[in-house]
Amino acid sequence: MIDLENIRKTYQSAGRAVHALADVSLSIHEGEVFGIIGRSGAGKSTLIRLLNLLERPSEGRVRVDGEDITAYTDAQLREYRRTVGMIFQHFNLLRSRTVLDNVCFPLRLSGMPRAERLARAREVLDLVGLADHAHKYPGQLSGGQQQRVGIARALASRPRILLCDEATSALDPETTQSILRLLQDINLRLGLTIVLITHSMDVIRAVCDRVAVIERGHIVETGPVLDVFLHPGHDATRALLSESGLDGGEGWRTLAEGVSGRLVKLSFRGEATGRPLLSRLSRDLSLDLSILQGSVGRIKDTPYGQLIVAIEGSDEHLQALAPVLEQAGVHCEVLRS
Structure with missing residues (x-):
């Protein structure tokens, strides 16, 4: 469904070039949960933001369903972005709006009539288990509940792709597991393609079908999660497994x-x-x-x-x-x- 072809991303910082991504090629299948894991600064946030062109590649192409979205006009890109939802580490909710208004917000921007957007917002709030909290404000909710609002908002426009940018990093372990179960349920029920980035092997193990390991802007290993966990082929993967305790260490x-x-x-x-x-x-x-x-x-x-x-x-x-x-x-x- 998604193909990254020879992607390079370079920033200019203090008069010098910083290479965030170097010759990245990656394929993501329709309907799967695909994880991208790496340490801070490895390039994973830049990589996921390429999928809706919040970041544009310096070189290479991003193809979705065979179409090169990097060649889209502004109008085509706006239309494409309606098919891509995104949830964030720190929720990014409008603090002065109710839960219902937060979920309605992208639907209002797209021009949906008020009655339709209210009905759709209530539908997705019920899906994420927050139907009884529609008229509360974000400050009245727990972190996990706020993230569920973020997920409902991302789902409101019926996207085909859901991007998760460190969606559980700000949550405690128990809440993290509940959010991961929700994402897995959404994937199964709606057939969404979910791409998530994380620094936690526990997150990858819980919900992902395949995983890519990124290190210093390079994809160093990719494959089914079971294969990568049981038979890691790169030092970066082995280090992440060891740090998480999932490989039992070297004792x-x-x-x-x-x-x-x-x-x-x-x-x-x-x-x-x-x-x-x-x-x-x-x-x-x-x-x-x-x-x-x-x-x-x-x-x-x-x-x-x-x-x-x-x-x-x-x-x-x-x-x-x-x-x-x-x-x-x-x-x-x-x-x-």
Whole structure:
């Protein structure tokens, strides 16, 4: 649905060129939740703002449904932006307007008749669970409720694309999870394409189908979230996973010094996560297994697990290990033979 082709974005600062994005190419599929993750200053905010041309690329093209939107006239761009909603880190609500008025505001700007915009605003407020708060002011709401107003406002014009610019960064963990559940529900119910940027791997794990990792203006890794989490291919991705605690860190290395045998990393996904694999390996292949580190969780709706295990046994039984793991649907990476 969305294609970024060889995007470069350069700013002038204090008389010198600052390269915010360098040769970025990226494809986002219709109906998916696509995450862009990176540290502060990596270029992710610039990247997401290219999708509605709040930022224009210095070089390259932005295509949506095959059309080059960077070539649009002002009138065409205004029409296109009506199909793109955006929610922000700090909500950006009009403090002197009621919740209902905030949601109506973009509809009034588009020329929708008053009765229609009131009906539509009440419809989306009900969708985000705020139907009873229509006549309150933003200052009377919690942070999570204010963000729900922002989501309702973004949905009011029936967009096809929803852009989320660090939409949960200002919220506490519990509220963050409720907003992420709401975004996932909106994605499923409305078929929206959602693009979100974040610095949190927890956010990516909870709602995204695919992810791109950005580092110093470059896309260094992209793919399905499960693949990127379980088999990161770039140092930046590994660092983000380690900082979030989702990979368990490097504590197993100290333990590994005190045990003998083959050292492997076992990665499980889907139904394989809940099967009694280790007891089967120990029983059927006469192997001694020592778990040095492990984690089990869910990535969106899919269970996953990752274990670092020291294995001791005869050469014959160790040779039989690989086909058993392959048949069980478990990926095995040998860390020490």
